[in-house]
Amino acid sequence: MRILVAFGTRPEIIKLGPVCRELSRKPGVELDVFWTGQHIELAAGLLDLFEINVTHNGTDIMSEPGLAGKYSLMCQQIERLLKTNKYDWVVVQGDTATAAAAATAGFLNHVPVAHVEAGLRTDNMYSPWPEEFNRRMIALATTLHFAPTKASRDNLLAEGIAPEKVLNVGNTVVDALLYTRKTIGPNYRPLDPEVADLPNDKKLILATLHRRENIGEPIRNVLRALGELGRDGDKLIVLPVHLNPEVRATVLEYLGDVPNVRLLKPLQYPDFVHLLSRASVVVSDSGGVQEEAPTFGLPILITRDTTERPEVIEAGFGRLVGSDFDAIVDGVRKLTSSDAVQLLHKANPFGRGDAAAQIAHHLTASGEQSLIAA
Numbered sequence: 238m239r240i241l242v243a244f245g246t247r248p249e250i251i252k253l254g255p256v257c258r259e260l261s262r263k264p265g266v267e268l269d270v271f272w273t274g275q276h277i278e279l280a281a282g283l284l285d286l287f288e289i290n291v292t293h294n295g296t297d298i299m300s301e302p303g304l305a306g307k308y309s310l311m312c313q314q315i316e317r318l319l320k321t322n323k324y325d326w327v328v329v330q331g332d333t334a335t336a337a338a339a340a341t342a343g344f345l346n347h348v349p350v351a352h353v354e355a356g357l358r359t360d361n362m363y364s365p366w367p368e369e370f371n372r373r374m375i376a377l378a379t380t381l382h383f384a385p386t387k388a389s390r391d392n393l394l395a396e397g398i399a400p401e402k403v404l405n406v407g408n409t410v411v412d413a414l415l416y417t418r419k420t421i422g423p424n425y426r427p428l429d430p431e432v433a434d435l436p437n438d439k440k441l442i443l444a445t446l447h448r449r450e451n452i453g454e455p456i457r458n459v460l461r462a463l464g465e466l467g468r469d470g471d472k473l474i475v476l477p478v479h480l481n482p483e484v485r486a487t488v489l490e491y492l493g494d495v496p497n498v499r500l501l502k503p504l505q506y507p508d509f510v511h512l513l514s515r516a517s518v519v520v521s522d523s524g525g526v527q528e529e530a531p532t533f534g535l536p537i538l539i540t541r542d543t544t545e546r547p548e549v550i551e552a553g554f555g556r557l558v559g560s561d562f563d564a565i566v567d568g569v570r571k572l573t574s575s576d577a578v579q580l581l582h583k584a585n586p587f588g589r590g591d592a593a594a595q596i597a598h599h600l601t602a603s604g605e606q607s608l609i610a611a
């Protein structure tokens with residue numbers, strides 16, 4: 238059996254890393270991996286961490302200016318692979334251009350598509366744009382939908398997809414996190430010296446901010462709130478700053494000179510996992526981080542007005558705070574009011590960490606082949 242996995246961005250590599258590991262250990266599976274080369278700086282170390290062997294690199298994709306041009310280059314390059322080799326599955330994750338292009342190429346070449354983290358919806362085609370469009374388009378091209386939660390499975394069933402094609406397996410981000418925590422071990426020495434040198438006598442508030450819709454006034458309000466918390470004295474605000482130049486400039490303007498705030502370069506994933514395991518509270522607009530916080534029992538203030546991951550709120554880990562200064566400042570102060578870190582002992586809505594094993598099992602189980610004809 239031959240399987241092609243396609244990815245582009247850092248979060249895709251993190252979420253497909255465990256799937257690649259499981260597939261490459263299955264006897265009789267030949268695994269090919271196509272990478273667009275996106276997020277090269279952010280992907281550093283991830284391929285090694287998950288022992289992913291990229292067999293096919295995309296060419297000239299990132300230098301193509303338009304989004305439609307990028308889609309078309311990716312479609313062409315993936316189609317070439319599909320015509321050269323006989324694949325049993327094309328595996329994609331999430332809602333990126335890479336995932337949409339690979340799913341389209343698979344569908345048009347009659348190669349069944351498996352979609353990891355299927356069924357997330359905001360029901361607003363323009364928010365997030367173009368991800369909501371990509372999610373829906375990928376669903377149309379997909380044979381086997383790996384939903385991370387019951388709610389995402391329900392979204393797909395409501396769109397008329399046959400129940401036997403939608404499997405709720407949990408989110409592979411949990412597998413990635415648990416695997417990485419185990420790999421780095423309790424005595425981990427961070428790769429980034431600035432992380433290694435962080436003082437450990439304060440309550441650590443880990444923040445990330447990068448979403449397009451927050452750029453401008455919303456991000457300024459969030460940064461003002463983080464600055465206010467930095468002045469409390471008992472907290473250490475740690476913010477790995479995204480590479481987006483607009484985000485960087487605004488962060489430096491508001492937090493460049495605030496006590497107890499450490500601005501770091503984007504962290505390699507093991508360093509980020511290390512900080513998550515030390516944190517008291519997370520403040521973030523990231524999708525992946527919303528799923529990671531519950532895995533470590535951490536409360537998270539979500540600096541967005543909406544989330545396509547409502548489970549994090551329903552399970553009692555997360556709260557939407559938008560860019561509301563008071564909600565962020567009061568929220569963090571309340572969550573850090575006691576001396577010890579207050580971890581939440583609730584069930585993780587994103588699964589147990591066996592999603593990748595389940596996905597590999599279903600992709601290689603002969604029974605699933607009957608779905609392809611259906």
Ligand SMILES: CC(=O)N[C@@H]1[C@@H](OP(=O)(O)OP(=O)(O)OC[C@H]2O[C@@H](n3ccc(=O)[nH]c3=O)[C@H](O)[C@@H]2O)O[C@H](CO)[C@@H](O)[C@@H]1O
Binds near residue numbers: 365502507
């Ligand atoms: C619209 C939407 O919902 N879009 C999502 C968004 O994904 P996201 O919001 O999860 O993206 P990020 O926040 O960039 O990544 C998070 C991961 O990165 C790790 N991390 C973080 C900081 C750091 O310094 N070092 C790290 O290693 C961290 O542990 C975590 O696992 O974009 C993707 C396509 O780009 C989409 O597919 C995805 O739906």
